[in-house]
Amino acid sequence: MGTKTNPGRFFEDYRVGQVIDHAVPRTVSGGERALYHALYPARHALYSSDAFAQACGLPAAPIDDLAAFHLVFGKTVPDVSLNAVANLGYAEGRWLRPVWPGDTLRASSEVIGLKQNSNGKTGVVYVRTRGLNQRDEAVLEYCRWVMVRKRDAEAPAPETVLPELKKALAPEDLVIPEGLDFTGYDFTLAGEPHRWSDYEIGETIDHVDGVTVEEAEHMMATRLWQNTAKVHFDLSFRPEGRLIYGGHVISLARALSFNGLANAQMVVGLNGGAHAGPCFAGDTVKAWSEVLDKADTPAPGVGALRLRLVANKDGAPFDLRGEDGRYLPGVLLDLDIWVLIPK
Template identity: 80%
Template sequence: MAKTNKGRFFEDYKVGDVIKHAVPRTVSGGERALYHALYPARHAVYSSDQFAASVGLPKSPLEDLLAFHVVFGKTVPDVSLNAVANLGYAEGRWLTPVFEGDTLRSESEVIGVKQNSNGKSGVVYVRTRGLNQNDEVVMEYVRWVMVRKGNLDAPAPETQIPDLAKVIDAGDLVIPEGLDFTGYDFDLAGEAHRWGDYEVGEKIDHVDGVTVEEAEHMIATRLWQNTAKVHFDTTARPDGSRLIYGGHVISMARALSFNGLANAQMIVGLNGGAHANPCLSGTTIRAWSEVLDKAETSAPGVGAIRLRLVATSGGAPFDLKGEDGKYKPEVLLDLDYWALMPV
């Protein structure tokens, strides 16, 4: 009897299946230190217990994207080990802050399947939840992945594509308990720009760039316990390269966005996202943002801002798609998210 696991293939997924992923992970200050070493992350709520306390939190939580990476990484052996590509995200919400000492685990429900016309792969839709040691859901999101077939003769399943919201309604965003930006210290946060200073349609060039190195990417992906073969095994891709984990690009772009959006402190919603083109070692990542929407919240001094975050490998800022409607080849990431900002 085989003891090893080759991972699930497209024909192994059935709508309604619930997958409980191994292995629970207790997060600590070590994850925070490594996150700050890997990315130029400087948002004040995640950097200082004192700053976090001044805005009503018990202490500084771990970065929202750090929690995302831990939750996401656990799903890889069961969802995307044999993936061709991670295609997109929707309906992502951060529901409870994650603090040092919390233990995170993940579970996913298969909510859709569609075999591709070539008969060699198909798209699997899953809704993933990350839970802490108290069985509280800390975050949830939908993603869809193109997965290889293991048996090309396996019959195509009935196509079921979930109806997903294009944008999370601002009223459905969860504001961390106690959050209060009325006494917000803009000097310590690093910029004076507040919610009222941003206009829908405004675009911001974040100016700076960071070149991705092979070693840092592999450290990061191992840190999140992401076992996808294309990130480690040079025989897994025809060109012999290691594909940079898409989450690495997300975190790098978010960190770069500090320059111009230092007060977009907490990510609370993920409306959608696409890894438009592959990122490889040696690529210099740059970023720009567009303000898509704004909304008031019930929390004192707190506004919600909807942002498009675009990571590129070059080209002119704000240049997203060509005349054919397709992403320009230098566009790596197109992410649509909600963040909380002082009004």
């Protein structure tokens, strides 16, 4: 009797150039927004108020950028990272158009690189994923690389192919949502007076607030995004603790960054990122940012900031690496993003 269940792909099941169309498209409603704002202390005005978004030239408040990211990411998990040991990094992430309630999202990934690890038991798979709406328009794209178990340690190693990925997106790579206009921006309603010109390259910002991660909210979040990775659900798979989904930490850090970056309304680029350390229930997550670069954009009143967003669970803000160059033990996330902010 044949089996109908899916054990997931292992390292030797991937080949460069392979295209995987992921199952279960998802129609987005206002429910995703409500749950996103319940799970994270998310309160950027552009995603909270239709009226505020309309005053900025958009037809209504979109779904939060990271909610769209998690929805697309979740689609890829059964095919890309079900048997993952760790999600290692990101590059060339771009939000290409806003996602509105009523849109239906699906995802497709192309394998762009493979490298077996020296232990012969695992390998790294590089994919480029695109999220598409019901009109087959790309809403976002990103690359990520994942360490995946081998089914058979004796299986021959594939030829190593390492993709050439940009260390950072250039400002001209960023896509500004059609109609976005910050010339009439209401700083009072947004919550802070700080505009593009108030931020200096090299400036660091301690976002002050912290959130203690709970089992229940993480389980709800991971199910919301239909992320089926075993390490987030099955304690027998990782006895030392149920690993908190890295995207959950990204959203916590982004939401905490409101205090100091309330006007960083839209995330439009993901230059790179590392889940530097594991997060478990009971950890208290705090965040800080560093301004890495500034750029003008062609949209009226809209500037761009390149930010390093760091989440840590202990240690002082602005501590990142030890003398050996490695991330300090309490660092959970080191993310490099482009955001849009009024000038």
